[in-house]
Amino acid sequence: MKLFKGFVVFVAMSMTALMACGADSSSTVQVATAGNAVPGQGLSQALQPEVNESYVYYDIFGDNETDLRRQMTQNGIKWDDGKTYDALTTWNVKWYYDYYCTTEGCTARSFLTKVDITFRYPRWKRPENPPETLAAKWDNYMANLIIHEIGHRDLAVEATAELAEAVAALKAPDRAELDRQITALADQRMTRMNSDEREYDATTVHGSTQGAVFP
Incomplete structure (x- = not known):
């Protein structure tokens, strides 16, 4: 048996509505693993995907709803569908495996999958003492926007697990x-x-029914 080459698939989908221009980035990593296949045997169970998450933010400024929405609309994330979004999530799915072959045929052993997720979000650089109503509305919007984007992530991870x-x-x-x-x-x-x-x-409706609407 020889270790076989890995395959790579790239898939990208857009989320929510209207966005702005990139700035800093920060990242976190979440990894899900399962036990290794038993040496000398075929794949006895589907291994869970390894999931790596990273975050990219673009800054917006202002002390009123109009300014914040205008910046997201004008400078948002422009995707390859020709549209602009407030937030966008992309993923890169990779899988690797080797063979287990006998006189009865071949199976895949140690089928490993990795999903790299990149979230892109707006980041409001708040002025000192912003209006309380504006801050509350923004915080609610971002919480719901994140919920929507996580839904996209979960679909990608679930699809990868089903493939395994x-x-x-x-x-x-x-x-x-x-x-x-x-x-x-x-x-x-x-x-x-x-x-x-x-x-x-x-x-x-790109997160609208989940409350990802601003203002």
Whole structure:
């Protein structure tokens, strides 16, 4: 058995409504793991994805709703769909595996997946003693915006976990056929994930029904 090459799939989806221009960045990492496959055996269980999260912020300034909305609308995150968003979440999904082959066929062993998530959010640089009503409205907006974006993240992570589960059930006559089956499964699952993401945005009106609306 030889360690096989890894495959990489990149998927990006936009979230919520209207945004602004990039500034600082900070990051945190959350990792989910499961036990390793038993040496000398095929993949006995689907390993949970490793999830890495990073955050990018763009700054906006002002002491009233009009100024804050204008800056997000004019300088928001411009995505490849031609639209501008307040917040946007993208992900990069990678998977790696090696083979376990016998005279009866081949399975994937140690199918490992990694999901790199990047959240992009507005960051209000508050003036000294901002109006209480404005601060409360902004805080509520951001809390709901984050909820919406996390929903997009969860769809990506769930899709990746489902891919690992599906691969665990595969068995092929040889390595080439196993590769073909895994690629077909991945394409199918990523296509469905794109559809799920679009449906999520349509159902929530890009987070509006979740309260991600400002002002």
